Amino acid sequence: MNETAIEFRDVVKCFGDVTVLNHLNFSVKKGEKVSIIGPSGSGKSTVLRILMTLEKIESGAVYVAEQPLWHEIREGRLAPAGERHLREMRREMGMVFQQFNLFPHMTVRRNITEAPRHVLGLSKNDANARAEEYLQLVGLSDQADKYPHQLSGGQQQRVAIARALAMRPGIMLFDEPTSALDPELVGEVLAVIQRLSQESDLTLLLVTHEMQFAHNISDRVCFFDKGEIVEDGPPEVIFTHPKEARTREFLKLD
Numbered sequence: 001m002n003e004t005a006i007e008f009r010d011v012v013k014c015f016g017d018v019t020v021l022n023h024l025n026f027s028v029k030k031g032e033k034v035s036i037i038g039p040s041g042s043g044k045s046t047v048l049r050i051l052m053t054l055e056k057i058e059s060g061a062v063y064v065a066e067q068p069l070w071h072e073i074r075e076g077r078l079a080p081a082g083e084r085h086l087r088e089m090r091r092e093m094g095m096v097f098q099q100f101n102l103f104p105h106m107t108v109r110r111n112i113t114e115a116p117r118h119v120l121g122l123s124k125n126d127a128n129a130r131a132e133e134y135l136q137l138v139g140l141s142d143q144a145d146k147y148p149h150q151l152s153g154g155q156q157q158r159v160a161i162a163r164a165l166a167m168r169p170g171i172m173l174f175d176e177p178t179s180a181l182d183p184e185l186v187g188e189v190l191a192v193i194q195r196l197s198q199e200s201d202l203t204l205l206l207v208t209h210e211m212q213f214a215h216n217i218s219d220r221v222c223f224f225d226k227g228e229i230v231e232d233g234p235p236e237v238i239f240t241h242p243k244e245a246r247t248r249e250f251l252k253l254d
């Protein structure tokens with residue numbers, strides 16, 4: 001587990017006058033399961049959005065699978081990344097958002113097969129077989145012909161997970177995947193992510209407000225505040241005897 005899957009080196013990200021990431025240094029090893037916790041507005045989602053190239057950074061560097069995300073080597077020199085490089089880098093990662101963002105006019109099966117067919121060039125049969133494999137993994141094999149509006153929020157989020165997995169990324173990013181769900185539907189989505197974390201060698205980076213869940217699935221938990229990592233350690237330490245006062249306060253341990 002020595003290869004680095006994700007690395008932020010001295011990254012600064014601002015929105016206008018507001019510094020959202022303040023010289024952030026952060027890395028995740030290949031196969032590691034890491035949760036980011038912290039107060040609202042601390043920059044947690046921004047980390048994931050930068051990885052998906054949905055946001056640019058002001059300075060510093062981001063590496064994915066040990067390659068620079070925003071730069072590429074052209075003619076032996078480091079040059080700003082072209083669209084092709086960005087597309088290739090994005091392919092290393094699958095992201096599941098708070099909102100499921102399924103295509104409403106497509107069946108569940110087509111939601112999952114669309115990218116494998118058109119981005120990876122899989123045949124219809126191969127893409128369908130892949131959709132079946134991942135629908136089984138998320139427990140929705142019998143829903144392939146339904147449309148998103150015919151499913152519960154929890155089922156839609158499980159389809160979104162299957163859709164991301166069907167691209168076979170090495171890294172899965174989850175941005176508060178249960179925060180848009182009714183409480184009674186949270187468990188089924190967490191169960192799927194938990195199974196993924198136990199049974200796969202995927203690298204997993206999860207932003208969550210579900211502390212017990214972060215405790216259960218993570219190798220490491222990072223507590224973010226004001227765009228910095230205040231504390232970073234195994235869940236047994238962070239959730240029971242963190243060193244930093246700010247972490248204790250956030251977790252209401254005092």
Ligand SMILES: Nc1ncnc2c1ncn2[C@@H]1O[C@H](COP(=O)(O)OP(=O)(O)OP(=O)(O)O)[C@@H](O)[C@H]1O
Pocket residue numbers: 015020038039040041042043044045046047
């Ligand atoms: N597109 C944007 N334009 C301006 N400000 C933004 C934008 N996106 C995020 N921000 C601001 O950046 C800060 C960090 O946002 P971010 O979503 O990363 O926080 P977060 O820790 O994920 O919060 P939450 O737990 O509420 O989702 C917030 O103050 C937010 O208002």
